[in-house]
Amino acid sequence: MSTMTLTRTESARSVDPAPRFTDLLAAEWIKLRSLRSTYWVLALASLVAIGINLNAVHSDLTYIDHPPRPIPGLPPYRYDALYHSLSSIACYVMAIAAGSLGAITVFGEYTSGMIRTTFAAVPDRRGVIAAKVLLIGGITALAGAVVSTVSFFACNAMLASRHVGLSIAQGVSLQAVIAYAAIVPVCALIGMALGALLRHATASIVSLVMLLFILPLMFGGDRYRWLHEIGAHLPMETVNRLTYNPDSLTTISKWAPSVLDSWITMGVWAVVSVAVTAIVVRRRDV
């Protein structure tokens, strides 16, 4: 009997295949796909965001056809096609959806206790985190790209009939479209970091809303430069700066960061978020 026993134990061990990162990615994909609520949030938000942009520009057509009477002393009215086709409301919808999805995928593991099952099956925590980051980052990047390009091209196609539409090669269009897409995965990564830090559903979502939407309101104004600088480096301010159309009548603060500064800020938020997630998840007992 002992001979048989040995043989079976040996064989179980000898078939242990070399670990592959793609296995972890596939496993995370199964997990994400099997929780309908999570990806529905993203799919629904994308449709809503596109809908908001298309509807806004469509209703603007009437105003373009009947422009307001010029006010003496002010330059004549000029329609800002970039600002209206890539609206900040739709951007906020995508930001909160992606941020929540990121947070849910991390705190969901902790609040359910699934994290212990996950790490007992895959002790390589770094691999699990990398797979989650890549999958959530990838899916939200895809959603962001779809929303951004569909919004830009469909809206400007409508506006072309009024000769105010922009092409992608015109002005800062390309930069704006990329930034409008890129902020979506960045918000997802920030959500993951908050989910990993707080491991609590309500706390994660509330702090996400604070960071993305409430904090910028507290650092507005042009009175103190240092306050303004903090505000300008918050996540959602980067996309506001990068979608700003210098050819429009809108003005921005004299202390507004440069385009490069805003790109770097967005990148730093992404990198820091991933680092925070990796460090706290690897270090802590579960």
Next chain:
Amino acid sequence: MIEIERLTKRYGATTAVDQLTFTVRPGTVTGFLGPNGAGKSTTLRMILGLNTPTEGSVTVDGVPFAGRPRGLRHVGALLDAGDVHGGRSAKAHLSALARSNRIPLGRVDEVLAEVGLGKAAGRRIGGYSLGMKQRLGIAGALLGDPPVLLFDEPLNGLDPEGVLWVRGLFRRLADEGRTVFVSSHMMAEMEHTADRLVVIGRGRLIADESLAEFSARNARSSVAVRAPELSLLVDALRAEGAEVDLMEPQFAIVTGMAAERIGELAHRHKVVLHELASRTSSLESAFMSLTADSIEYPAGEAR
């Protein structure tokens, strides 16, 4: 084989696990006993690398488990039946686990059938009873066909048929040469399940021996004697070396002497007996008296 050496886990001022040293060997079912809060779950989590020990070390088949890239083919574990996401189906849950360890997905249906969840495989885990979740956890532990298996309180919530099935399963796994380590806070559960016992209280090792040794050492037999003129008998019993515990003027518990001999002595001293009954104290009470000093959360304390 699981080797634990001077394993210690402290949370601030509290010591959950204190200098534990023991070995869990293959081919046997080893019961891991202790009252609530004794440190069983913390120890199991340290075996799996989920918690980092403050001091000491633990290895599974000679290697710290946390250092392995994938775990299911080395250790199968059911820590808490609730450690699953309620929104998924059993099939999706196990498929994700299997995929992460490159275990063929056909194995998922196999283990689901083995634990009797074949028909419920497509349903949300959130709607499962505790017994069904225990079965799902066991299915997860079996997924990688591992040589070492850990189960934390696996019998909770199982119906009598389920308990029998689990006992049979543990026996079979051990007979196949695997290491089976099962925690419980009920001696009665382990009495019919385990070959060896590791008993802890307040994070410290109390006993580490075979079930037979444990019962020989701890289960003392006694004889209950009730007689109207008991006092006439007591001296005679004591003279022959028996230990007499007078519970009432007419009732005593006698240890160290068989019921037959007590009957003979009563006859010789013409004492009328109303009751003469042999009793074997259960392992449960032996376990309780062993761990009585180390109960973390005793009930009925005045506040």
